[in-house]
Amino acid sequence: MNFQEALSLVNGTDYVVYALPVFIVFLIGEAYVIYREGGEMIREKDTWASVAMGFGSVGLNLLAKTCYFFLFMFLYERFAIFDIGYQWWAWVLIFFADDFSFYWHHRMSHQVNILWAAHSVHHSSEKYNLSTAGRQSWTEWFHKYVFWIWLPIIGFHPLMILTMMSFNLIYQYFLHTETVGKLGFLENFMNTPSHHRVHHGSNVKYLDRNHAGMLIIWDKMFGTFEPEDQEEPVVYGLTSNINTYNPFKIAFIEYARLRKTLSKSQSFKHTIQYILRPPGWSPDGSTLTADEMREKYDDR
Numbered sequence: 568m569n570f571q572e573a574l575s576l577v578n579g580t581d582y583v584v585y586a587l588p589v590f591i592v593f594l595i596g597e598a599y600v601i602y603r604e605g606g607e608m609i610r611e612k613d614t615w616a617s618v619a620m621g622f623g624s625v626g627l628n629l630l631a632k633t634c635y636f637f638l639f640m641f642l643y644e645r646f647a648i649f650d651i652g653y654q655w656w657a658w659v660l661i662f663f664a665d666d667f668s669f670y671w672h673h674r675m676s677h678q679v680n681i682l683w684a685a686h687s688v689h690h691s692s693e694k695y696n697l698s699t700a701g702r703q704s705w706t707e708w709f710h711k712y713v714f715w716i717w718l719p720i721i722g723f724h725p726l727m728i729l730t731m732m733s734f735n736l737i738y739q740y741f742l743h744t745e746t747v748g749k750l751g752f753l754e755n756f757m758n759t760p761s762h763h764r765v766h767h768g769s770n771v772k773y774l775d776r777n778h779a780g781m782l783i784i785w786d787k788m789f790g791t792f793e794p795e796d797q798e799e800p801v802v803y804g805l806t807s808n809i810n811t812y813n814p815f816k817i818a819f820i821e822y823a824r825l826r827k828t829l830s831k832s833q834s835f836k837h838t839i840q841y842i843l844r845p846p847g848w849s850p851d852g853s854t855l856t857a858d859e860m861r862e863k864y865d866d867r
Contacts, residue, residue: 568639577633580729584625586737593741601696612812619814620688621701624708631708639725642716644683649722658731658753661723662781665715665731669780671855672714674791682710683846684821686832691817693766694806695772695835704817735780739763749795752782759784761795768801774857775845808845 576862578584619771651657676686685707692699703861718728742763758779766777777795779786786792795801809820837850845856855863 568637571631573636574724577636577729580726580733581629581632581734582730584735586740590697590701590740597697597744602723604746612693613692614696615659615702616750616812616817617692617698617702620705620817621654621703623705623814624701624703624816627705628703631712635712636725636729638711639716639719639728640748643722643725645721646720647722648720651724653724653727657723657727660808661718661727661731663729664718664723665723666780667785668715668718668783669735670778670785670789671778672711673778674775674789676707676734678845679779679843680825680846680848682707682840683711684825687805687821687846688817688827690769690805691809691820693808695718695745695764695803696803697740697743699708699767700740702817706822730732738781748807754783754794756782756784762786764801765795766818767803769804769806770799770802771857771860771863772796772799773801774861 594852635845653658673686685704688704688707689699689702692702693704707846715728716731719725735768741759742758744760745758745764749752750759754761755757758777758781762777762779765773768774768776773793777783777786777789778791811820812816828841829838832841833850840848840850845858847854847856847859849855852859
């Protein structure tokens with residue numbers, strides 16, 4: 568199989584592209600609801616910055632996905648433990664396996680500084696609406712798929728894996744809104760707009776919480792769940808906001824911050840720790856990680 572054939576196959580699984588018209592309709596609908604209810608209007612520059620990041624991400628993701636497709640096919644054809652196939656129950660299994668993989672990818676993207684440099688793009692808007700879902704990293708795709716490598720080894724076909732990843736991302740688009748309140752019993756096991764608002768909060772209480780894709784059960788199982796507190800409204804953005812709408816600055820500003828931090832490193836050991844430890848880590852405690860800030864917050 569050559570690259571062009573692989574690209575065609577992978578493109579056929581990219582249902583996010585096919586969903587773009589639906590995304591636009593819902594974005595316009597959300598803006599109307601906000602206007603009708605007298606809420607703060609969507610900030611035009613912020614929205615266009617998010618849209619630009621989204622379109623750039625779609626193309627780069629297709630390239631990265633195609634490259635990983637070759638790796639997944641190699642692992643599937645050489646090392647697959649089971650021949651799972653495409654039965655209905657196989658789709659149920661991959662639903663959970665994909666979401667489990669997404670949880671750990673997402674959690675590590677908040678816990679490893681070099682991964683956060685890519686993922687922080689998605690958190691850089693100080694607004695929260697459906698356009699925020701499109702504010703995706705231009706570099707995250709090149710390491711993201713590593714967290715799904717175990718699936719072709721188990722025996723899931725790579726096209727099946729990529730299809731489920733697309734459906735997961737489509738679902739997550741609709742989490743990025745303030746126009747939907749809590750959803751009753753669904754809050755117990757599904758990721759909802761309420762749960763995901765928490766994830767985008769820069770409040771100490773909300774930092775590095777609710778990493779779920781579709782199922783909030785992973786956060787509840789692994790100790791990263793935090794419900795939305797009506798008495799503490801979510802403050803969106805980063806703990807140190809970037810104050811720019813330039814897509815190229817948004818894409819790479821956190822890498823520039825990390826490089827500046829590394830230039831101050833006093834040893835090779837500290838350099839490695841700055842790269843692999845959580846954002847905010849410092850050898851002398853002059854800056855704090857989210858867990859360290861939360862510890863101080865809880866001790867108040």
